[in-house]
Amino acid sequence: MSTPGRGLHGHVLDTLGPAITAGEYPPGSVLRTDELAQHFEVSRSVMREAVRVLESMHLVESRRRVGVTVRPKAEWNVYDPQVIRWRLAGADRPHQLRSLTVLRSAVEPVAAGLTAKNATAEQCAELTECALGMVATSRGHRLEEYLVHDVAFHRVILMASGNEMFARLGDVVAEVLAGRTHHEVMFEDPDPAAVTLHVQVAEAVRAGDAARAEQLTREITMGALEELDILAP
Amino acid sequence: MSTPGRGLHGHVLDTLGPAITAGEYPPGSVLRTDELAQHFEVSRSVMREAVRVLESMHLVESRRRVGVTVRPKAEWNVYDPQVIRWRLAGADRPHQLRSLTVLRSAVEPVAAGLTAKNATAEQCAELTECALGMVATSRGHRLEEYLVHDVAFHRVILMASGNEMFARLGDVVAEVLAGRTHHEVMFEDPDPAAVTLHVQVAEAVRAGDAARAEQLTREITMGALEELDILAP
DNA sequence: CGGAGCCAAAAAGTCAGACTTATATGTCAC
DNA sequence: GTGACATATAAGTCTGACTTTTTGGCTCCG
Missing domain, CATH: 1.20.120.530 (GntR ligand-binding domain-like)
Structure with a gap:
């Protein structure tokens, strides 16, 4: 609709974003960059870029030695058009x-x-x-x-x-x-x-x-x- | 105040974000990832992550063979708390x-x-x-x-x-x-x-x-x- | 038994270099 | 002038090695 397929990292976001906003990963869930990269069959660099974007939306927080943790809904940037679209598309x-x-x-x-x-x-x-x-x-x-x-x-x-x-x-x-x-x-x-x-x-x-x-x-x-x-x- | 210094890419954002929202780069300006990386003395991977974040805020658009172009103010995600902070800190x-x-x-x-x-x-x-x-x-x-x-x-x-x-x-x-x-x-x-x-x-x-x-x-x-x-x- | 401090593992963070891909632009023939 | 084609450019991607921070456990001593 708006900006479809702007690269590999975009494809990852199109899957991960909806999953997170749909609550598939409860707040506090921990994801590992390497595992995600393997799962989506992309390089770590691409995965890292995707995580950075999710982080800027306050959907997740990335911390050393712990991983990428999902933030509680109350902290999400709910005015981000992308987040709104993801949520409107989900449950x-x-x-x-x-x-x-x-x-x-x-x-x-x-x-x-x-x-x-x-x-x-x-x-x-x-x-x-x-x-x-x-x-x-x-x-x-x-x-x-x-x-x-x-x-x-x-x-x-x-x-x-x-x-x-x-x-x-x-x-x-x-x-x-x-x-x-x-x-x-x-x-x-x-x-x-x-x-x-x-x-x-x-x-x-x-x-x-x-x-x-x-x-x-x-x-x-x-x-x-x-x-x-x-x-x- | 909120999330200071979350890595090198954060430092880059703290400089580039305010500069863009302050209008230092007029809409349509073209930045090159490589040059920016050199200027900030960071690797291209780090620079790319920063650009991805700016892109998710709709401050810039990254296109092949063109570079990173600054979007007009009317397209910015003005509800992004980070963008609001940058603008409140500038002119x-x-x-x-x-x-x-x-x-x-x-x-x-x-x-x-x-x-x-x-x-x-x-x-x-x-x-x-x-x-x-x-x-x-x-x-x-x-x-x-x-x-x-x-x-x-x-x-x-x-x-x-x-x-x-x-x-x-x-x-x-x-x-x-x-x-x-x-x-x-x-x-x-x-x-x-x-x-x-x-x-x-x-x-x-x-x-x-x-x-x-x-x-x-x-x-x-x-x-x-x-x-x-x-x-x- | 409990706390202070130290150690090692884990995961993100960073970097450098090589390669791929899309695309704007210029060139040439027609 | 118009269309096809070649080329240069800058983003995109991948890989592997290395660094840094932090947590959790472990030891050692009180």
Whole structure:
């Protein structure tokens, strides 16, 4: 999807990373570089590079005379896109999806408020275009097309906010939305109320009404929480 | 501070990472592994490991026959604690501090609301203790002691929310608060109103009043935004 | 019996050198 | 100009030897 097969060490990571994030090695487990290298049939240099990457993600810790120990989940760099992807691909998927949706509910409304204040004319137009695209594809089981517009919409909101931390969550939100469409129960057409809210957000942003954009986006993310049975107040 | 000198490749990262995040190498710059290895007086294996880590942070991209090219800032993994630390230590500090404070303003209120619903008795007690500690040290130029309690307070809020994504922002918030006390203009005692708000948040959490905890925390983070002259609506 | 200190093994860390592979770029014929 | 081909370049890989740190056990002495 993103960066497939960037060398041998990448292949090792594609196997080891998911295994660790899936909890196959409980925290404190000890791996030996040499054994891993043999198991994956790569040289020690390649294996060492892979371990370094896992170490930079705080998934493992490498110490002399002891080996490569798996760190507890609480220490992982859970914002690393690679880690998120691995977890979304594994057994942890439902839990990860919930965590990310809660994060969205915190971030997106504030981002929308900033976007209402900072968006350029082009970004406003793009936003409106996305919203209209959502309307157009919201009926008749055109879920894939709808998803494209939905993802684009939220991406613009996050990018146009002018905050780099928000902007970098675009990929994460895309994964969450895609996950909802593909793996969760969503055979029906999207909720018409949600579609309307997106159109209204686009309007509010165009009008520069930050408070309204924030409130409307809050309603959108609240809907996402309810879909996952995360009780709202 | 966190993991100093974990080998030769760590030393290389401590120099190269800050240099890149500081923008010393403009996007598109090309580095050669061999030259870097010579410059840092390490073997190519060590240099390669360092490059792999930078690559996993999306700071650089390594391609055959081209070299190691620096990626544009927009592609960096800005949530990587190591990257955040490097940027906070360099010229990008003010900008980074603002970005993170805006992120705080989005995340912490929602986290506080969740904490009000999920916190255990112990966590409530800990929170109250932190708030009282802040009150006790809020006068008489005891800024360092105040900071300790302030950091602990926000850490508990984020941890007790029950959301792993929020929990992992504890370190980030700690850096921001420490930065404010140490490097920004803050010779005076903390704002009494802010101190009061913290006490009230602790009360709201204890009472299980999510809406109130959220609103009060929003006021706290609003104050932080105003301190940095980030205009509020 | 218990603690201080020492020893040896284990595993990561480091290095050097040779070789392989992909690929950007230049060259030449058409 | 365009396409095929050759070439140089820099990353990628492998191997083997060596170093360094650290742990766990062992001895020795109190």
